[in-house]
Amino acid sequence: MKALNESDADRISSLPDDVIQSILAFLPVKDGAKTATLSKQWRHNWGATAKLVFNGGFCQISAVEDYVLKASKLMWEIYKALLLHEGPITELVLEIPGLRPCTDMDLMMLFVSKKSVQKLTLSFYEKRALEDKISSALFTARQLSYLRLRNCEFSAPSWFLGFSKLARLDLYGVHVPSPSNFCEDFLPKCPVLQHLIFVIQGSDSRKAELVSPSLKVFESNLWNVCFKHTPFLSTLPTYLHQLKDLKLGDILLYRLSEARVLVCLIASSPNLRKLTVVVGLLN
Structure with a gap:
């Protein structure tokens, strides 16, 4: 992002807040976060940005770096941007090539829960990400209304109480240790779920009894499903x-x-x- 000289900063700062926030919405997250250091007013404007998208243009990491170092650098750059954001976040998107589920993401998932993020997208594009289980801290974010995951292991911990507000769940290329348990134990804990995309890696020959009382749309590659309680499908x-x-x-x-x-x-x-x-x- 081109540095602003003093006269440029003053001219832009005089614009109405809604105009400034519209400008910030079109900036990459990394550049938008930098504006928070200009003044208290700009910190307020950055904090009012409710949707944050971290994609391939956010951080350039060398392809030759090993996974641990790469993941650590990516998460640190994300944390720096988030620490400058003091306001509420309604939607958070992480779609950065090279990012994989890792222990560093535990704090990220706690951040999602604390900030009351309502819509969350985590896309891991490397196939090796399937070897990594999504952080269990994700299941503390009970305020989620939309969750989209790609290429990771998805397994709810035994203490999971449910996503009481989750209306849409998109799982692409995920590994689920037991699809039958997912259909029979996890889904009933999402009582208002209406839209489910469930495309898994691997297969399970056991019949899965799908229990989802509010479900209206179901897309999946599961072939052995019994719709036990889906009255609105x-x-x-x-x-x-x-x-x-x-x-x-x-x-x-x-x-x-x-x-x-x-x-x-x-x-x-x-x-x-x-x-x-x-x-x-x-x-």
Whole structure:
């Protein structure tokens, strides 16, 4: 960012606060954080920026550096920007190439909880990130209404009480030790969850009984799912126009929730040519 001389700073400082905050919204986070050192007024303006996005342009780290050093440098640069932000943060996005889940992120997740961040995105683009479990401190952020994770291990600790305000959960390429436990134990602790994207790495042959009383949209690569309690599930992805051959097994048509899903699935597949449904029997 080009340094401001005294006359430039005075001219910009005289603008209305909402105009200054609009300008800050278009600046990279690193540059926006630097303005907080100009004066008390600028610190206030930076603190009023409610959405922070840390992406590939935030910090340039050499590709030859080892993982521990790289992660440490990235987290330190993020911390410096956050320490200059004194106001509330409603949305925090971390999408920095080279960033992986690590012990340094424990403090970051506690920061998310303390700042009452409502929307959180953590995208780890390196496949090795799947070897790392997301910090358990994330599960203390009970105020979250939107959570998006990519490439990490997702497993709620035993003391997790639930995300009472979580309305949307997007999990892309995550590793879940037990998809059945996720569907049957974790999801019921998110009582207002309406939109779930659940694309996992690996597979689990055990049948998962999906329990999510408020769920309306469900997208997943799980094939062995039983919709046990999803009374409001009514919509499916619109990209099913490519689907031509579909086989579904052990469908319990006497359950209204599963019958609704089957109808929506067919209605969302305009080019479907072959449909095979194996109907489960009442025990």
